[in-house]
Amino acid sequence: MICSKKRILAAATAVLPLLITPAIGADADLAKKLSNPVASLISVPFQWNYDHGFGSSDGDKVTLNIQPVIPISLNADWNLISRTIVPVVWQNDIAGNSGTQFGLSDVTQSLFFSPKQPTANGIIWGLGPALLFPTGTENLLSTQKWGAGPTGVVLRQSGPWTYGALANHIWSYAGPDGAKDVNSTFLQPFLSYTTPDAWTFTLNSESTYDWTANDWSVPINAMVAKLVTIDKQPVSLQLGARYYAASSANGPDGFGARAAITFLFPK
Structure with a gap:
């Protein structure tokens, strides 16, 4: 029985390197496309986040964001890029001794109308609506x-570098009178560097300003990702850490963590 298990382990060890192949050459360009929020590339990221320091009890939150990105060709010149964020959340004592909750949070849907080609100066951009659905x-x-409001992104890719910013503003327009109104701005400046062997190093901030509470939340994220091919399927693997340079009154604060796996479906 022990010998049989050893043979199975040896076989798995031999086969795994054949299934997981580092990306090189043209696949490095695919890794760079991931840094462009309005690239014509179908991708399905599963992004795990851990944050701490919520409320008076220093509560914890774990969020799995499922974030499919689907480009739709409208004509010879324009794409419509659909970016959806579906958060699945586990949290504990985020509002004092509020206990544990687990389930779906609110879905955000963004639609970007984006030219297929950059401008003469190499600028890539997209504009459209952002929608908030109370699916919690x-x-x-x-x-x-x-909720609803405008969203936009502008960026430039020069050699291995990608830099730019994504933003939206959402106002609430319907819902229970007793629930707090939504009036928030999201700002995401980003800078990334992709190597010829498809490593990507990213620094960004995912800042939110709550205009009702006059509160900033400013997490700064540092991440590293590697594009590999698993049995012919391109996959990006990412790890990162964050630090809250500014926190809202109810947190989170301090340090957090991120891990993600993104499945890519190039045309």
Whole structure:
């Protein structure tokens, strides 16, 4: 029995390097496309985040963001890029001794109308609406409000570098009177560097300003990702850490962590 297990382990060890192949050459360009939020590339990221320091009890939150990105060709000159964020959340004591909640949080849908070609100066951009849906399965997982507003992204890719910013602003327009209104701005400046062998190093901030509470939340993220091919499927593997340079009154604060796996479906 022990010999049989050893043979199985040896076989798996021999086969795994054949299934997982480092990306080189043209696949490095694919890794660079991931740094462009409006690239014509179908991708399905599963992004895990851990944050701490919520409320008076220093609560914890773990979020799995499922973030499919689907480009739609409108004509010879324009794409419509659909970016959806579906958060699945586990949290504990985020509002004092509020106990544990687990379930779906509110879904954000962004649509970017983006030219297929950069401008003469190499600028890539997209504009469109951002929509907030109160899909949270519990009150502490949801704003309970329907929201909408503008979103936009502008960036430039020069050699191995990608730099730019994504932003949106969402106002609530419907929902229970007793729920807090949504009036928030999201700002995401980003800088990334992709190597010829498809490593990508990224520094960004995912800042939110709550205009109702006059509160900033400013997490700074440092991440490293590697594009590999698993049995012919391109996959990006990412690890990172974050630090809250500014925190809202109810947190989170201090350090957090991120890990992600993204499945790519190039045309």
